[in-house]
């Protein structure tokens with residue numbers, strides 16, 4: 001719900017939030033961060049493609065192999081170029097309406113085809129152009145306004161993701177929930193309750209308890225360097241207590257297998273990284289790592305980017321992992337196991353729809369790692385994306 005031109009969250013609610021106000025306000029995500037928004041294979045040479053990120057309509061194109069990104073809105077009358085993309089030269093896009101023409105590389109207005117001598121082309125006007133990097137088969141866009149001061153992509157992805165020998169296969173889908181429900185579900189150590197009937201447990205030869213609860217000892221660490229990825233790392237060890245038996249008023253109502261003999265013990269760590277990336281390591285097998293991104297599309301949708309990575313240095317190893325991914329993990333891990341995660345996020349969207357739940361929620365000890373990430377995100381974000389950022 002929009003409360004005023006510049007407010008997505010009721011100020012009365014924000015005033016009651018203690019410790020993570022920016023996080024609650026960041027309904028559209030954080031500004032001045034890198035986000036993966038498309039697969040590299042989805043941006044073809046000379047074929048503009050649309051995307052939405054943090055509420056902004058974007059248009060991307062590949063020119064001589066390099067991907068560029070501009071805002072999909074003409075300065076003149078505000079129409080979208082994507083209604084009818086016209087690229088009369090490789091380096092420019094022309095608005096279909098009156099011929100305002102812009103450079104892909106910097107968004108600068110170069111000509112008005114229907115009025116060649118217009119004074120509006122003064123060398124200063126243009127549409128927003130966003131920095132782009134490609135890595136691991138993904139197109140990352142820097143949703144930011146800090147020209148000349150763009151942090152490295154490595155600061156906004158989990159450690160290890162960009163390693164040269166990390167061979168990654170990625171896919172994505174739109175989920176009907178705010179991005180923060182993706183973040184908090186993935187990093188939630190007791191949400192595995194929803195996975196107790198997953199077929200992946202048998203397929204991966206695993207033992208998965210009903211939940212992990214921290215003992216008296218804090219079960220996570222915070223990585224908070226000046227430069228480099230910022231995140232919260234939950235490590236499984238003696239300080240977390242697995243629950244294999246479910247009781248209601250003293251009566252055992254559920255049990256899951258607890259014998260770990262000969263089983264794969266995965267994962268050992270789960271970590272959440274700014275602005276919106278999860279690392280589950282190892283998962284779903286002892287030789288693979290799942291990296292996920294919950295990318296804000298707008299206030300009620302996120303792009304769920306799922307990737308699996310493995311150490312591979314030769315084309316043969318990459319082909320072997322691609323076969324394993326297609327035959328096994330694409331279904332058992334990314335669809336069957338992660339299906340309930342998507343369902344849970346969409347259910348949480350209902351619960352938090354009017355934002356009051358941010359101050360009404362009854363968190364418990366096991367949510368401490370989530371609270372730690374909220375605090376960290378509120379302190380280390382590089383800006384909150386607001387409705388005014390979309391208009392200007």
Ligand code: FES
Nearest residue numbers: 074076077095098
């Ligand atoms: Fe784009 Fe007029 S609206 S040129």
